[in-house]
Amino acid sequence: MVSRPWRREGLADLGPRLDASRLCRLADALDEGPAVHxxxxxxxxxxxxxxxxxxRMFHTRYTLRGTGYLLHRMGWSVQVPRxxxxxxxxAAIATWWREVWPAGKRYRRSATPGSASRTRPVRRCAHRRPAPGADPGGSRVG
Structure with a gap:
């Protein structure tokens, strides 16, 4: 019985499906543009x-994620057209950004000094409330 490489060495050892020459051919095809193909x-x-x-070119299938990884390894990045x-x-847009936008921009109000909460500022009394269930007199046992 003939031993296959994927049985002997595992699937990870098969190497890439596209070698360097095929990657160059793919890069050239991508540079030509989609309409040509x-x-x-x-x-x-x-x-x-x-x-x-x-x-079509190499008779091998890649998943969309695998295609994305392949393109990333080739140096291609995601491009979103504007x-x-x-x-x-x-000129009108630049004027609007320079003159109108700052006038309508609201700045955040800073919180009360010493407080992280905007709804309940820090209490400025000298005495602390006892914890619930604690002895209000503060007497010690002993």
Whole structure:
């Protein structure tokens, strides 16, 4: 009977499914963009699209989490595109941030000195209340 490596050495010892040359081919394919690989007009790589591309190119499947780990090892990071209106006026926005925003900004009121609670400030009396069930006279036994 032929002994398989995953039986002899365990699953962790099989190594990566994509070697260095395949990772270079994948990086080149990702640099070409999604439209070149038939993913429509949207120019964003999603984990599902990258996983499908890996399956098409190398006939091996990765889970979405595994694809994310692979991309991270390759130096890719999560990118979230900014959706901005075409009519956006940067000068008006900068003016608003500089002039209007500080006027409407409320500053937090500091707590009463010596108190962490805003609802019950520190009591300023010299005598402490006895604990519940304690002898109010403070007499000692003995």
């Amino acid at each position: 038939g993913f429509g007009e949207d120019q964003r790589w999603t984990l599902a699209r990258v996983s499908d591309l890996i399956a 959706h901005r209106a075409v009519e956006r006026d940067e």
